[in-house]
Amino acid sequence: MFTRRQTLSLLSAAAAVAVLPSTRSASAAEPLKELRFGWQKNGVLALAKGTGALEKRFADRGITVTWAEFSSGPPLLEALGAGAIDFGPTGDVPPLFAQAAGGNLLYAGTYKGSSAGSAILVHKDSPFQTVADLKGKRVAFKRGSSAHNFTVKALRKSGLGITDIEAADLSPSDAAAAFASRQIDAWSIWDPYFAVAEKDPNTRVLTTAEGIVESWSYFLSNGDFAANHGDVLGDILDELAKVGAAAQNDLDGTVAALSKITGVPEEIQRVVLTRKDFSLADVSTLGPDAAAYQQALADEFFQLQIIPKKLTVSDIIWKGRAS
Known part of the structure; x- marks a missing residue:
């Protein structure tokens, strides 16, 4: 079905939590020196990695940026909740399992796919x-x-x-x-x-999934990181919104850029980026529609006994930058 090269480049296993940078104890008194992202082979965060946009954004503050790759949301959020990374993207279901397990994380932003x-x-x-x-x-x-x-x-x-x-x-x-x-x-x-x-x-x-389920995705942050570095978290979302808007306005360049960073062939990337209703330019904090969707999903999965406890999604939605 797949060539060996495609399989190795696109479908490699997620980076194990054990080999991620060690966890840190966040303190408001300590200036941030390292910003740790978890990423997957798609979307705005992958583009930001390829362009170095986040490295440039934080260079003048002396903050270095590191990256850990994951093949899906569940292991990414496991690392996030454990404090091994600070920020990462996922689909709609992984945050429910992470919240039910008591993971130390917050919904920071959202984007909608196709x-x-x-x-x-x-x-x-x-x-x-x-x-x-x-x-x-x-x-x-x-x-x-x-x-x-x-x-x-x-x-x-x-x-x-x-x-x-x-x-x-x-x-x-x-x-x-x-x-x-x-x-x-x-x-x-x-x-x-x-x-x-x-x-x-x-x-x-x-x-x-057309006509069956909406395609909401989320950016999540480690809870301690959000509490102690809300200014940085706000700037991350701001930069990703800029990256997404620029990418949507130059799809040819975006296809080439994503192909380079992910190893996914350009013809495949073009298919992904031109799906019906797909847009890279809608990064934002969680609005009422995204929050309501996620709460309804949490209620459904509890009723189906897929997650073990009833969740209140609003309990882990980031309230914005520190004053």
Whole structure:
């Protein structure tokens, strides 16, 4: 399904928390010397990494910037809550698991992607024509990721529940290998992994997330970092908004830049960036729509007993820069 080069460059496993920089005890009295980002192979933060925008923003304050790569949101937020990184992006579901586990983190900002950028994939020659046909079949997605939410809602729309399938909790890299070797019947995944997979002539899109789930994503901060360095956190979001606006106004340049930093071929990046309703220019703090969406998702996942406790999302929304 994938060439060895694509598999190694795009679907490498996440950096383990054990090899991240050691955690630090944040203190308001200590000036910040190092800013630690977790990133994934997509979006505005990846672009900022490629352009050095954040390094430039904080250079005159003597703040160095370091980066740790992750393949999905759950391990990124584990590192964030543990204080091994300060800031990172994720989809909608990982923060629910992190909050339920007592992770020390806050929602800092949001951005909205394209629902067309997530899909459930099957093999071209499979007999499955609708999501309902997956009853009793082995479907892979990363537990606690945005694909988890998409799968739940796609099944429900088809009259099924999550217990009607055999769910396989696999990272993107492991799911790609399992799909290629036909160890799974279907794969629920997001861009850019989806964009790579759909190029394969032996892969068929069973459904995208359009009309099923909105594509909210979030920037989160370590709680101590937000409390002690709110001025820096505000500047991070401000810089990312500038990067996103500039990128959206120059899609050809953005395709090339993202391809260079992520190793994803330009033709794949162009597919991702031109999905219906996709925009890089909407970075902001959490508004009422994003907060309401996340609270409704938290309530649903509690009712389905996917998360173990009822959550109040507003408890971990950053209130803004320190005065």
